[in-house]
Amino acid sequence: MGIALYVAYQALMANETPVACILVKDDKVISIGSNLTNDSLNGTRHAEFIAIDSVLDGLKDRKPETIREEFQKLTLYVTVEPCIMCASALKQLGIGKVIFGCGNDRFGGNGTVLNVHRDNIGETYKSYGGILRCESIQLLRNFYIQENDSAPIPQVKKNKDLLKPYPPMEWDLYDKVDLFDGKGREVAPGGSYKLIDLVQPEDLKVAGDVDMEFYDYFYDIKDGEVDFNKAVKIVDGKRRRVNEE
Ligand SMILES: [Zn+2]
Secondary structure, eight states: OHHHHHHHHHHHHTTSOOOEEEEEETTEEEEEEEOOTTTSOOTTOOHHHHHHHHHHHTTTTOOHHHHHHHHHTEEEEEEEOOBHHHHHHHHHHTOSEEEEEEOOTTTBTBTTSOBGGGSSSSOOOEEEOOTTHHHHHHHHHHHHHHHGGGSSSOOGGGGGGGGSOOOOOOGGGSBOOOOSSSSSSSSSTTOOBOHHHHSOHHHHGGGSSOOTHHHHTSOEEETTEEETTSOOOOOOTTOOOTTOO
16 A cells, blocks of 8 residues: 555656555556546546556456456555445456545545445455555645645645544444454554555555655654654645644
8 A cells, every 4th residue: 555655646746636556466566557637637537447457458358257357366555445436347347355545535436425346236346445544635635735826825824734633534334454453444543653664665666766755745653643743844846844834
């Protein structure tokens, strides 16, 4: 998930919506996608479709059963819960498993709005959320603040939005998983971590040159809470320091 987060961070730096994903087979990243809806002016170019397309390109002329067999072996890591459209596409392709960061309040198809992954139509797939959730939300918040920069009068006070508490995850909506700490479902409920503890620069290379500022971009998690005391260094041009008024 750290790698998917890094791809989303790269998207933010390129003024794209910071939602990204990777497809993983046998612990290897085989495909990367990030939202291209701004750049391509095409609202369906969601991160998942970009990643899926590149896998499908490699499976040209294969039978549908073979394609489904291949997708069964894949895990999708995506920073935001797949929307209903993507959730359905993943189902038709027979995806093995989905791991996502934050919920998608308006369009979520893996629990928030609909349960596409486990409804009665076709095969089901496993989907677990809440992994690097706060970091995924933070990227989106930074993006929406940037958007305001194009307003005639920059809305500086929006900066404060970066320091708002993060909404709790409504776990009851989602499938349960003990992915990281063996007890809760979030990476560190009650625990503490820095992003660099979870994903090493070496691992990020799969997504291109490693920008070490990535690690300074996120708040640390302390005792299961976002630690707003840490200064978040960058947000260039469109960047700002949240700890300075
Ligand atoms: Zn989507």
